[in-house]
Amino acid sequence: MYDFFPSSVATRRKAPKFPPQGRNPAGFSRPNCRKFRGGGQGMARRSVVEWRPGLRALLLSALALGLAACGSGPSQCGRASWYELTSRTASGEMADPNRLAAAHPNLPFGSRVRVENLKNRRSVVVRINDRGPYSGGRVIDVTRAAADRLDFRRDGVADVRISVVDGGPLKGGRRC
Numbered sequence: 001m002y003d004f005f006p007s008s009v010a011t012r013r014k015a016p017k018f019p020p021q022g023r024n025p026a027g028f029s030r031p032n033c034r035k036f037r038g039g040g041q042g043m044a045r046r047s048v049v050e051w052r053p054g055l056r057a058l059l060l061s062a063l064a065l066g067l068a069a070c071g072s073g074p075s076q077c078g079r080a081s082w083y084e085l086t087s088r089t090a091s092g093e094m095a096d097p098n099r100l101a102a103a104h105p106n107l108p109f110g111s112r113v114r115v116e117n118l119k120n121r122r123s124v125v126v127r128i129n130d131r132g133p134y135s136g137g138r139v140i141d142v143t144r145a146a147a148d149r150l151d152f153r154r155d156g157v158a159d160v161r162i163s164v165v166d167g168g169p170l171k172g173g174r175r176c
Contacts, residue, residue, distance in 0.1 A: 075163040077176030078139030080115060081156060082147030089130035100124060100149070103132035103141040104162075111167020115142060117150040118159045124149045125165055 083103070085095040091109040095101070107113065107128045116123040126146050133141040140162055144153065152158035161176055 074170050075161050075176055076139055076170045077118070077159070077161050079137055079157050080140045080142055080150075080152070080160040081133060081135070081138055082144055082153060083132075083141050084144045085130070091129045093129055095130070095143075097144040099143060100126045100146050101129045101143050102126040102146065103130035104128045104139075105131060105133075106171050107164070108168045112165040113140075113167070114163050114165050115140060115146065115150065116161045116163075117152060118161060120151055122150050128167065 084097040086097065087095060089095050089101075089103075102113065102115065104111075104113070109128055111128045112125055113128065114123055114125050124142075124146050126142055130141070133139075138157070140160065142150070147153040150158060150160070162170065164170055
């Protein structure tokens with residue numbers, strides 16, 4: 001470590017006692033205190049969590065909130081149908097019924113969404129490459145391959161939950 005001030009200017013303090021006498025607010029047993037190497041300042045080194053006891057609780061709660069939010073973003077529920085298109089899609093690419101793709105009315109092209117069949121809890125991640133569905137009461141159209149993985153091809157329609165994996169926010173529809 002370098003001293004930027006001459007020793008006559010620099011103020012030297014003893015490290016404060018930690019934790020305060022008689023109480024341990026953060027719940028940990030003993031701080032990890034070692035002297036700095038070099039510089040001869042005699043200040044104790046502590047981790048950030050030990051330096052600010054309230055920070056430990058804040059970091060743990062932020063971590064818990066972040067983990068809880070991973071799979072619980074905004075979702076949309078409704079009916080899904082499948083289609084077998086072999087011409088060009090609204091995004092301009094050729095449709096392939098064997099790919100995991102879908103049509104959604106307002107998500108940006110290239111967005112990836114997880115579609116979960118609420119009847120059997122099967123789910124698949126599809127890429128939005130088309131616009132639709134155009135029949136009433138439907139929130140998404142998936143390709144034949146996605147319908148096979150969700151196991152509703154024979155039924156034709158299924159109740160699903162849509163959640164965005166990568167892309168824009170969901171607009172409209174029934175939240176679930």
